[in-house]
Amino acid sequence: MVRQLGAVLDSPRRLTPTHILFDSRKLPCLVLGFRGPASYTGQDLVELQLPGNPALLDQVIHRLIQHGARMADAGEFTFTAYLAGKLDLTQAEGIAATIHATSQAQLQAARLLRLGNLGTFSHQLVEALATALALVEAGIDFTDQDDVVAITPAQLVERLTDINKQLKDLLANARSWGALEALPRVVLVGPPSVGKSTLFNALLGKQRAVTHEQAGTTRDILAEPMLLQRADGSKVEVMLMDIAGLDDARNALDSDIQEAARQTMDQADVMIHLGKCEAAEHIIRVRPKMDQPSKHESAHKDVLPISAHTGMGLEQLKKQILSKLGNRGVSIAAEKLALQPRHELALKETCTAIDDALTRVLPQKNQHALDDLELIAGLLRDALDHLASLGGEMTPDDIIGRVFATFCVGK
Ligand SMILES: Nc1nc2c(ncn2[C@@H]2O[C@H](COP(=O)(O)OP(=O)(O)OP(=O)(O)O)[C@@H](O)[C@H]2O)c(=O)[nH]1
Ligand SMILES: [Mg+2]
Incomplete structure (x- = not known):
C-alpha cells in the first residue's frame, strides 16, 4: 500500500x-x-x-x-497551509466560516474572505504603512545630517491620510458579521390548521414542515432561510419562521408551546397573519386556501388572497414582505465584505494609531524636517502591528490559536 x-x-x-x-x-x-x-x-x-x-x-x-x-487536530490541515504561506489568516477564517455557514448570506461573505479580498487589501496597506515607517526611522538614523530628509512632514501627512481614508472607507462600506447572523424574521401566524406550515413549505419551495388536516400539527418553532428577489434583481435573505397555531392552552405542554410561539411573534420583523387580526405596520394579512369554495363572500381589500396549494398570490406576498422589510433584508447580491469582530477591532485600532500619529505630524506640516521622530515611529509601529495582525503577517499566538480553534477536526 x-x-x-x-x-x-x-x-x-x-x-x-x-x-x-x-x-x-x-x-x-x-x-x-x-x-x-x-x-x-x-x-x-x-x-x-x-x-x-x-x-x-x-x-x-x-x-x-x-x-x-x-x-489530524481540529483545523490542522488549514493551519499547516497557513504556516506554509498558502493562505493568510483571513482566508483561514473564511474556510472556518464556510464550514459554519447556515445561510446564503454567510456563505457569500465567507467566500469573499476565502478568496482573500480582505487579506489582499490589508496586505497592500501593510506595505504602504511599513514604507512610511521605514522612512520615518531613516530620519532617526540620519538626524545629524540636516540636509538629508527621508520624508518631509507634508509627504508623511499625505501618505498617512491616504492609508487612513482607505481603512475608514472599508469600515464604512463593509457590514459586520453579526448582521449576517441576525437575518430579519418573517413569522407565519394564525389559528391552528389555517395553513401556516403549508404556506411555509410553498414559500420555501420544499417540504420542510409537516402539515396535516388535524389541528395542532406544528408544535415547535421552525426556521429556514428564504431568498427573495427585489425588482432590480438583487437578492435579500430573511429567516422564515413557522410556529404553532395560536390557541387556548389546555395543559402545561400546550402553554409552553403557546409561550414559545408568542415569544417568536414578539421578535418578528414582519408577521404574515393568516387569521383575523388588527392591522399593524409590520403585519401582512392574507386569506389562505382561496382555491376552496369560500364561506365568506370576498376578502377585505387589505387582505391578500392566497393559496399555498395552487401558488395563487404567493408572488404578491413575497413583494409585500420585501416592501415591509424596507432595507432590513440581508442583501447577498453585493460583493460586500463582511467583517468579523476581530477584523473590525484590528482596523479600528490601526485607524486610532494613525490618527494619533497624524495629530503629531499635522502641526509640523510646513516644516522641512520632522520632529518627535521616535514618538511618531512608535505610533506607526503600533498601527502596523494592528494592521498586520489581520492577515497574520504579525500576529500574537493567542489570536492564531483562537482562529484555528473554531475548526472541526480534519479541516
Ligand atoms: N385547499 C387548500 N388546503 C390547504 C391549503 N393550505 C393548507 N391546506 C390544508 O389545511 C390543512 C392544515 O394545513 P397546515 O399547513 O398543517 O396548517 P397549520 O396552520 O400549519 O396548522 P397547525 O400547525 O396545526 O397550526 C392541511 O390539510 C392542508 O393540506 C391551501 O392553500 N388550499
Ligand atoms: Mg403547522
Whole structure:
C-alpha cells in the first residue's frame, strides 16, 4: 500500500483505482495524490476515496493508525497551509466560516474572505504603512545630517491620510458579521390548521414542515432561510419562521408551546397573519386556501388572497414582505465584505494609531524636517502591528490559536 502511495505521487492529481486488503476482503479505493508544494498544505498529500459507510471508514482509519498514521487536530490541515504561506489568516477564517455557514448570506461573505479580498487589501496597506515607517526611522538614523530628509512632514501627512481614508472607507462600506447572523424574521401566524406550515413549505419551495388536516400539527418553532428577489434583481435573505397555531392552552405542554410561539411573534420583523387580526405596520394579512369554495363572500381589500396549494398570490406576498422589510433584508447580491469582530477591532485600532500619529505630524506640516521622530515611529509601529495582525503577517499566538480553534477536526 505504502509503495503504491509513492507511485501515486509520481503522477499527481490523477485518480488511481486500487483496493485495500482487509482480512482477506478487497475494499475498492480511489487514490488521489498531490505533490507538495502544489497541495492544500504544501506537503505531499494523498487522498483516499472509499465507499461512504461510516463503520467501514472507521475500520480503515483504525488500520491506518495501527500503521503509524494519526488523526489530524481540529483545523490542522488549514493551519499547516497557513504556516506554509498558502493562505493568510483571513482566508483561514473564511474556510472556518464556510464550514459554519447556515445561510446564503454567510456563505457569500465567507467566500469573499476565502478568496482573500480582505487579506489582499490589508496586505497592500501593510506595505504602504511599513514604507512610511521605514522612512520615518531613516530620519532617526540620519538626524545629524540636516540636509538629508527621508520624508518631509507634508509627504508623511499625505501618505498617512491616504492609508487612513482607505481603512475608514472599508469600515464604512463593509457590514459586520453579526448582521449576517441576525437575518430579519418573517413569522407565519394564525389559528391552528389555517395553513401556516403549508404556506411555509410553498414559500420555501420544499417540504420542510409537516402539515396535516388535524389541528395542532406544528408544535415547535421552525426556521429556514428564504431568498427573495427585489425588482432590480438583487437578492435579500430573511429567516422564515413557522410556529404553532395560536390557541387556548389546555395543559402545561400546550402553554409552553403557546409561550414559545408568542415569544417568536414578539421578535418578528414582519408577521404574515393568516387569521383575523388588527392591522399593524409590520403585519401582512392574507386569506389562505382561496382555491376552496369560500364561506365568506370576498376578502377585505387589505387582505391578500392566497393559496399555498395552487401558488395563487404567493408572488404578491413575497413583494409585500420585501416592501415591509424596507432595507432590513440581508442583501447577498453585493460583493460586500463582511467583517468579523476581530477584523473590525484590528482596523479600528490601526485607524486610532494613525490618527494619533497624524495629530503629531499635522502641526509640523510646513516644516522641512520632522520632529518627535521616535514618538511618531512608535505610533506607526503600533498601527502596523494592528494592521498586520489581520492577515497574520504579525500576529500574537493567542489570536492564531483562537482562529484555528473554531475548526472541526480534519479541516
Ligand atoms: N385547499 C387548500 N388546503 C390547504 C391549503 N393550505 C393548507 N391546506 C390544508 O389545511 C390543512 C392544515 O394545513 P397546515 O399547513 O398543517 O396548517 P397549520 O396552520 O400549519 O396548522 P397547525 O400547525 O396545526 O397550526 C392541511 O390539510 C392542508 O393540506 C391551501 O392553500 N388550499
Ligand atoms: Mg403547522
